Amino acid sequence: MITMHDSSRTARPTTPHPAPGxxxxxxxxxxxxxxxxxxxxxxxxxxxxxxxxxxxxxxxxxxxxxxxxxxxxxxxxxxxxxxxxxxxxxxxxxxxxxxxxxxxxxxxxxxxxxxxxxxxxxxxxxxxxxxxxxxxxxxxxxxxxxxxxxxxxxxxxxxxxxxxxxxxxxxxxxxxxxEAPADGxxxxxxxxxxxxxxxxxxxxxxxxxxxxxxxxxxxxxxxxxxxxxxxxxxxxxxxxxNRLAARVRDLEETRALAVDDSVALLRRVERDLHDGAQVRLVAVAMGLDMIKERLGAPDGGSRDEPVDLDRVRQLVDGAHRNATEALTELRDLARGIHPPVLDDGLPDALATLAARSTVPVDLTTDVPRRPTPAIETIAYFCAAELLTNVIKHSGASQVVITVTQSAADDGASAGGVLRLSVTDDGRGGAAVGAGSGLTGLTQRVRTVDGSLRVDSPEGGPTTVVVELPPHA
Incomplete structure (x- = not known):
């Protein structure tokens, strides 16, 4: 179940009252x-x-x-x-x-x-x-x-x-x-x-x-x-x-993280191609070779033995199945690099992600200015990973995803901040480095000078806030 909220509705301001004590x-x-x-x-x-x-x-x-x-x-x-x-x-x-x-x-x-x-x-x-x-x-x-x-x-x-x-x-x-001494x-x-x-x-x-x-x-x-x-x-x-020296050192670290992330992505693509689609395509090629042998000689001459059509059909079915699976793996691989649902923008992509969730999601988006594709991709994968963590580890019954974009004058950067917040009512206890994938997300958001904060006391609730610049 997914619940969408209209970002145009604003809450009525309330006057704070001092605590009695x-x-x-x-x-x-x-x-x-x-x-x-x-x-x-x-x-x-x-x-x-x-x-x-x-x-x-x-x-x-x-x-x-x-x-x-x-x-x-x-x-x-x-x-x-x-x-x-x-x-x-x-x-x-x-x-x-x-x-x-x-x-x-x-x-x-x-x-x-x-x-x-x-x-x-x-x-x-x-x-x-x-x-x-x-x-x-x-x-x-x-x-x-x-x-x-x-x-x-x-x-x-x-x-x-x-x-x-x-x-x-x-x-x-x-x-x-x-008392009253003589000297005064x-x-x-x-x-x-x-x-x-x-x-x-x-x-x-x-x-x-x-x-x-x-x-x-x-x-x-x-x-x-x-x-x-x-x-x-x-x-x-x-x-x-020195702030400038610290900034330079931080940029050097994020540049190294970006290089490592791109190298890891290329290795993953190479491994998936080698172990997945390449194997399927090799099987297709071998099946087609066997079909050629069954159908006749390469020079067009006649065969002494009759063609086993049942065996040929099996080989064709196997080649078709391998080709279909290779196409599916290539499509999944391309989707892992850049999800096609992001073509219509981050709010629609998150709505599709929330609709597929097995845990009810309350989604609120307010993104008046569309970020760059790289920022949208990182935000989408962060939301997907955090939602997966909730489903696998938290035991939550409700998830609240909020995406907002602050104005340029109140953000930390010149163009404002894209803020993704994921809150669940699960058991809590999540922490960076605890094997929940948060370490990888932290490194990913740091490559674009972003930040990730986790607030997850024992017993819950858990809130993860990801802040990203609008431009990579």
């Missing part, structure tokens, strides 16, 4: 923030990153100034270049330490940038080192991290002053602070700002510092988180792989 959840989140592992990890990161950023930033600034000054001079140009090369290597090393610290405390795993090209000869290696884009980006990170690290240390002061003020009554009793001094109540601190001169006065300490502790996780989020952006932008 949303305010309580937010208040609970704020109150629990100082007790979470994440808050303490971020505070520890700010505390440990400050000396690293201070020492690294100061040393790098001195070496950069020294190297730049020597380079512009005529006498120490070579030494200045060597100092600059050393700065780049030092910046890369400091970047690696910061990546390791962020990975250990924040769980922020930033891949290391590609190493600089080696170069040939002494001057070639020096030139390659000086042109190390990742090294200069690491220099920028170390320099920018210097004020960010200082802000992180200032954010840690909220934790320190909050804890000190919270323990004011305990410290008064333990250290035996005298008292116990200081600290604040993170330079002004605003005050002193208390009695045990009762220390309890004024307690709510201030609680307020500072409630505020402390958000101050450190603000600094940490800034540092996260710097890590991803300056210490990770």
């Amino acid at each position: 949303a305010l309580g959840v937010r208040v609970a989140t704020v109150l629990r923030a100082p007790l979470t592992r994440r808050a303490w990890a971020e505070a520890a990161y700010c505390l440990l990153a400050f000396p690293l950023s201070l020492a690294g930033g100061v040393v790098l600034l001195v070496l950069l100034a020294l190297g730049a000054g020597l380079t512009v001079s005529l006498v120490g140009a070579v030494i200045g270049v060597l100092v600059l090369v050393g700065c780049l290597r030092l910046a890369r090393g400091l970047g690696g330490l910061n990546r390791g610290l962020a990975s250990g405390l924040l769980g922020e795993r930033v891949p290391a940038p590609v190493p600089p090209r080696p170069g040939s000869g002494v001057f070639g290696r020096l030139d390659a080192r000086l042109r190390d884009v990742a090294g200069w980006r690491a220099v920028w990170y170390v320099l920018v991290k210097l004020p960010v690290g200082a802000l992180g240390m200032y954010a840690v002061l909220f934790w320190v002053t909050g804890l000190i003020n919270l323990t004011a009554p305990l410290r008064w009793g333990v250290f035996g602070q005298q 001094g008292g116990m200081p109540v600290l604040t993170p700002v330079p002004v605003g601190g005050f002193e208390v001169h009695s045990l009762a006065g220390t309890f004024v510092a307690v709510p201030l300490g609680l307020a500072l502790l409630l505020l402390a996780p958000w101050t450190t988180r603000l600094v940490v989020e800034t540092d996260r952006r710097l890590l991803r932008t300056l210490l990770g792989p």
Whole structure:
């Protein structure tokens, strides 16, 4: 059973209503923030990153100034270049330490940038080192991290002053602070700002510092988180792989996948022709040779023995059957390369595919602009493979296939995105690499710079979303 939906119907927008307990959840989140592992990890990161950023930033600034000054001079140009090369290597090393610290405390795993090209000869290696884009980006990170690290240390002061003020009554009793001492001094109540601190001169006065300490502790996780989020952006932008380099590497991988896919397709066609249609055609040729021998001599002479018409009919039937099977295999082979149902467009092809399914399919298509034939073919084969997986492995009773095409302004590419979604109510548990054919589909969609996402918890439902550009 197949159910078609008209894409022109639009759902009436609904006004979202806030959840009744949303305010309580937010208040609970704020109150629990100082007790979470994440808050303490971020505070520890700010505390440990400050000396690293201070020492690294100061040393790098001195070496950069020294190297730049020597380079512009005529006498120490070579030494200045060597100092600059050393700065780049030092910046890369400091970047690696910061990546390791962020990975250990924040769980922020930033891949290391590609190493600089080696170069040939002494001057070639020096030139390659000086042109190390990742090294200069690491220099920028170390320099920018210097004020960010200082802000992180200032954010840690909220934790320190909050804890000190919270323990004011305990410290008064333990250290035996005298009430109203003769010199007029008292116990200081600290604040993170330079002004605003005050002193208390009695045990009762220390309890004024307690709510201030609680307020500072409630505020402390958000101050450190603000600094940490800034540092996260710097890590991803300056210490990770260059976007252009990562894009080039991704295109190289997809090109290799496209070449491997085409080679695999040619081998499959060759194997199917060799093991299928070729064998049938050889059998047809042999059957025709035997028919010629039964009917008469090749030179037109007479035969001494009569023609066995029953045997000739059997040979003709066998040759006809082999020819028909060879024609069917060739037709199936051609359909596997480019299904004829795609000649009328992807929606009609998917409707035909859904009509043949043994599981009821609810199909919705909205493709106002027809993609290129290569994209249509990949989308069709993805839908066919996913539907086959549902029938074989999921035990589902219903499948929903949705194909939409986003506009150019809200898509990831200049021409929008063709999005294929297949959802079933089966047992779930599907994953890429689990033997369900999803790995092959992932490689196929990557050849055209597409993506495949799987959401399949145990117990279902399973949703697979394939996103393809409109042009290959």
